[in-house]
Amino acid sequence: MxxxxxxxxxxxxxxxxxxxxxxxxxxxxxxLQREKQATGFGLEINPDHITTCMGRGVSVIEQxxxxxxxxxxxxxxxxxxxxxxxxxxxxxxDIVLDEMLRLGRECIVTFPNFAYWRLRWYLMRQGRMPxxxxxxxxxxxxxxxxxxxxxxxxxxxxRKNIQIMNRTVVDSEHRYRWFNRLxxxxxxxxAIYRIxx
Amino acid sequence: MPDSLPPDSVxxxxxxxxxxxxxxxxxxxxxxxxxxLVVETYGDxxxxxSNAVLICHALSGHHHAAGYHSLEERKxxxxxxxxxxxxxxxxxxFFVVSLNNLGGCHGSTGPISTNPDTGHCYGxxxxxxxxKDWVDSQxxxxxxxxxxxxxxxxxxxxGGMQALQWSLSYPERLRHAVVIASxxxxxxxxxxxxxxxxxxxxxxxEFYDGRYAEHNATPRRGLMLARMVGHITxxxxxxxxxxxxxxxxxxxxxxxxxxxxxVESYLRYQGERFSETFDANTYLLMxxxxxYFDPAYDYDNDLAAAMSQARCEFLVLSFSTDWxxxxxxSEELVNAMIAARRKVSYAEIDxxxxxxxxxxxxxxxxxxxxxxxxxxxxxxxQ
Numbered sequence: 001m002x003x004x005x006x007x008x009x010x011x012x013x014x015x016x017x018x019x020x021x022x023x024x025x026x027x028x029x030x031x032l033q034r035e036k037q038a039t040g041f042g043l044e045i046n047p048d049h050i051t052t053c054m055g056r057g058v059s060v061i062e063q064x065x066x067x068x069x070x071x072x073x074x075x076x077x078x079x080x081x082x083x084x085x086x087x088x089x090x091x092x093x094d095i096v097l098d099e100m101l102r103l104g105r106e107c108i109v110t111f112p113n114f115a116y117w118r119l120r121w122y123l124m125r126q127g128r129m130p131x132x133x134x135x136x137x138x139x140x141x142x143x144x145x146x147x148x149x150x151x152x153x154x155x156x157x158x159r160k161n162i163q164i165m166n167r168t169v170v171d172s173e174h175r176y177r178w179f180n181r182l183x184x185x186x187x188x189x190x191a192i193y194r195i196x197x
Numbered sequence: 198m199p200d201s202l203p204p205d206s207v208x209x210x211x212x213x214x215x216x217x218x219x220x221x222x223x224x225x226x227x228x229x230x231x232x233x234l235v236v237e238t239y240g241d242x243x244x245x246x247s248n249a250v251l252i253c254h255a256l257s258g259h260h261h262a263a264g265y266h267s268l269e270e271r272k273x274x275x276x277x278x279x280x281x282x283x284x285x286x287x288x289x290x291f292f293v294v295s296l297n298n299l300g301g302c303h304g305s306t307g308p309i310s311t312n313p314d315t316g317h318c319y320g321x322x323x324x325x326x327x328x329k330d331w332v333d334s335q336x337x338x339x340x341x342x343x344x345x346x347x348x349x350x351x352x353x354x355x356g357g358m359q360a361l362q363w364s365l366s367y368p369e370r371l372r373h374a375v376v377i378a379s380x381x382x383x384x385x386x387x388x389x390x391x392x393x394x395x396x397x398x399x400x401x402x403e404f405y406d407g408r409y410a411e412h413n414a415t416p417r418r419g420l421m422l423a424r425m426v427g428h429i430t431x432x433x434x435x436x437x438x439x440x441x442x443x444x445x446x447x448x449x450x451x452x453x454x455x456x457x458x459x460v461e462s463y464l465r466y467q468g469e470r471f472s473e474t475f476d477a478n479t480y481l482l483m484x485x486x487x488x489y490f491d492p493a494y495d496y497d498n499d500l501a502a503a504m505s506q507a508r509c510e511f512l513v514l515s516f517s518t519d520w521x522x523x524x525x526x527s528e529e530l531v532n533a534m535i536a537a538r539r540k541v542s543y544a545e546i547d548x549x550x551x552x553x554x555x556x557x558x559x560x561x562x563x564x565x566x567x568x569x570x571x572x573x574x575x576x577x578x579q
Contacts, residue, residue, distance in 0.1 A: 017538065041535060047544075047561055054512065054542050055568035061531060062544040072532045 004084065004192055005031070007168055008108050011194050012036060016079035019103060021065060021096075022086035025049045026058030033058070040078065066091045070099045078104040085190075087111045088144045094156060101162065101197045110192045113169075115149035115185045134189060150185045157195060166194040205281045206273060207239040207264035207288050214304060217337055221299075224489075227324040230313065234338055235260045235297045235304030239280060240288035242342075247577040249344045250286055251335060251371075252276065252295040253352030253359035256427070256483045257475060259303035262295035263288075276353075278558045285566035290574040291348065299334050300326045300482040308478035309410070321407025321478055328355070328490045332362045336370065348577045349373040349570070353555035354522065355483070358490045361530070364507035365492055373573050375512045375566075378519055378555040380526035381500055381533070382491040387521065390430055391484040394423035398477045407478050416477045421468035423480055428467050433518035433551030493533075500533035510540040512569045514562070516554035517547045542569070 005028045012018065014036045020029050023042025026049070032038035042060045044050050053060035063072075081104030087093045088111050100107040112134045122130035129139040137144065148156075150169070157164055169188030184191070202208050212235050221229045237260045242249060252262050254275070263280035265273050280286045280293055297305040300323060308323040315322075339347065350360040350371045357379025364374045383391075398404060401419030405412045429437075441460035456462040496502035511534055515527035524545045534541040546562050548554035554562075 039538065039540075041541075047564075050542075050544055051561075051564050051568045054544075054565055055572050057572055058542075059510075059540045060542050060544075061535070072528070072535070074536055077536070 002027070004110055004170060004190060007170070007192055008082065008084070008110075009036070011106075011108060011166060012038065012080055014038070016040070017077070019043070019073065019078045019081045021070075021081065021083040021100070023049070023053065023058070023060060023082075024084075026053035026056055026060060028082070028084070029053075029058045030056050065096060070096075070103060073103045075102055076105060079106065080104055081107045082109075083107070084110045085112070088146050088148065090146070093146050093148075094160070097156070097160065097162065097195075101195070106165065106194060106196045108192065108194050110190060111153070112144070112147070112190055113150050113185065113188050114147040115151065116189050117186050120186075150188065150191050153191065153193065157193075162195050162197055164193055164195055166192075168192045202265060202268075205283050206277065207281050209268075210237050210239065210261075210264035210266065210274075212237050212260055212266075212304065215338065215341055217334075217341070219337065221330070221334055221337070223324050223330045224327040225324050229299070229306065229324070232299060232306035232334070233304070233310070234299070234306075234334065236338065237261060237263075237274075237295045239263055239293040239295075240291050242292040242344075243577070246343055246345065247348060248291050248574070249339075249342070249347050250291045250293050250573075251339070251347050251350045251363075252280070252286075252293060253331075253335075253350065253356035254295070254298065255352070255354040255356045256487065257471070257480075258356065259301060260295050260297040260305075261303075263293070276556065278556070279563075279566065285563060285570050286351065287570065287574065290578070291570075294338070294342065294344075296335065296338060298326075298331045300479060300486070302476035302479040307476070308407075308482065309476050318410050319478075320410055323478060323482065325482060325485050325489075327486055328358050328362045329366060331359055331486070332366045335359070335363070336367055339370065345370065347371040349375055349573050351375040351377075352379070353377040354379055354552065355487055355490075358487075362490075362492065364509050364511070365503060368506055368508040371509045372576065373510050373512065373569075374507075375514075375569070376527075376530070377514045378516055378522055378527075378552055379513075379530075380522040381493060381530045383488055384526075388488050390426060390521075391488055393426050394484055395481055397422035397426070398481060401477075404477065407481075409477065415472070417469075417472040420472035420475060420477050420480060421465070423468075424471040424475075425464045425468040428464060430521045431552045433520065433549060435518060436550045436553075439549070500530070501536035504533045504537040504539055507534075507537070507539055511542070512565075513541060513543045514555075514565065515543075515545045516550070516552070517545055518549055519552045519554060521552040 016038045018038050018040035020042040023044050029042050043063045045064050081100040090096050119130040169184040170190050215234050218231045261274040262276045263274040282289050297303040300307045308319045312319040350363045352360045357376040360374040360376050398419035401416035403414040404416040444459040492503045493500040513531050515524035531543040548559050
């Protein structure tokens with residue numbers, strides 16, 4: 001399992017009711033169902049991922065956050081709402097965060113840090129929109145329309161009265177390194193936040 | 198029918214008639230003292246009887262879902278595209294049971310059967326049966342076959358309603374319900390179309406208040422009209438446009454009212470063919486069963502409260518151009534299942550054929566159906 005999913009998994013209590021927004025092929029939900037007796041649903045729009053989820057017994061709903069929103073889910077109907085590597089790709093991340101916190105007691109989000117030193121260096125040296133392993137797109141075809149830095153995210157949380165319960169920073173292989181912790185906004189590539197209200 | 202049977206066909210099949218002597222009490226309050234169900238089965242029941250799949254048919258369907266009755270048969274069973282060796286409902290792994298529902302006109306007890314009280318056919322005296330009644334009769338069929346729990350109950354349209362009703366009436370007796378192109382209840386528009394169909398039949402002078410058999414008559418024109426209007430709701434504007442467009446049967450307008458456009462002659466042909474093979478009283482009964490279906494009704498119109506009775510897992514599928522039972526109706530059902538914390542997977546399949554899409558294989562439909570049923574099979578073979 002991907003290293004960031006291993007970190008997330010530790011933050012989820014057994015028998016939690018989980019909503020995974022952009023659940024991919026259902027790896028995490030499958031693991032949570034088997035190892036932690038979790039229940040819940042994944043939302044996904046990629047047809048191949050949806051088929052894979054169905055084949056492995058992960059409950060998956062075809063639903064596009066940007067088009068349909070999350071209005072069909074009730075307030076506080078989940079223990080945890082997850083969103084891994086998708087916040088930067090939705091039309092309004094701030095509204096999605098509000099919605100996630102409406103549905104779940106806790107939320108876990110992961111996203112790439114645009115203030116990572118290599119990206120800063122790329123922009124400074126080349127004067128062009130950075131491309132990297134975690135962000136392998138051109139400015140015109142990237143799905144990542146709302147890139148932000150850790151500082152930006154935390155500023156948004158502050159403004160919205162969102163409490164940060166845990167924060168971990170990992171590299172592109174999702175490994176946890178000591179220097180990430182030293183200066184996360186400069187040295188961290190991917191952030192994992194556990195938030196509540 | 199070609200000279201040889203395709204390798205992915207269940208092959209030659211033979212329906213059997215099962216007689217039930219135990220009375221069946223219906224939702225309308227009447228009781229059927231005894232009844233017959235016509236059944237086809239495909240594949241083999243495994244040792245612990247856990248690999249059985251029930252197929253529920255839609256409005257004009259019947260027990261002949263797959264394979265051929267003879268080498269002369271022109272077309273295989275109505276869902277042959279999805280049932281057979283290597284197909285989504287894989288008969289190498291599942292024991293598939295398909296029946297003609299009560300009230301039908303293909304061999305199970307219905308309006309054309311003999312009423313034991315009179316010695317004549319029931320005709321309009323056959324009680325109105327509901328989806329719940331069908332499921333009760335299907336449970337008796339399961340008992341007869343020694344099936345305590347279905348691996349899955351599967352159906353499209355009105356068949357999907359039966360799969361849904363199974364999950365509520367007998368929550369412990371199925372592991373999965375596959376509900377395709379269906380709805381938790383008809384809308385006013387759906388009921389309105391049914392009413393037009395019924396009115397077409399009952400206003401045919403040959404209908405004789407449903408006692409047409411006694412008059413040696415058949416309300417053929419009414420049945421034809423009913424089917425024509427029904428058929429329009431099964432297709433999409435786009436698929437009709439593609440199939441017929443404004444194409445004329447002959448080169449120029451004839452300034453008359455015969456079937457000049459291809460679509461007119463197609464509808465007339467479909468209607469005529471249907472009116473020769475289907476019973477009018479059965480058509481009335483089936484459309485009424487559709488109208489009455491509403492599992493939320495008993496729960497203060499709270500569908501989530503109804504769904505919390507279910508124990509099985511669900512696969513719900515809708516089709517993008519289905520305007521009879523739109524994707525929104527399926528989503529309504531899925532949302533109730535989510536609120537009730539039932540296990541459910543849902544996909545809206547992009548297909549141009551309207552409601553009929555559930556009968557037509559497309560790559561994504563097949564992929565999903567196969568992946569899901571494969572998992573169902575893996576569960577029972579452990």
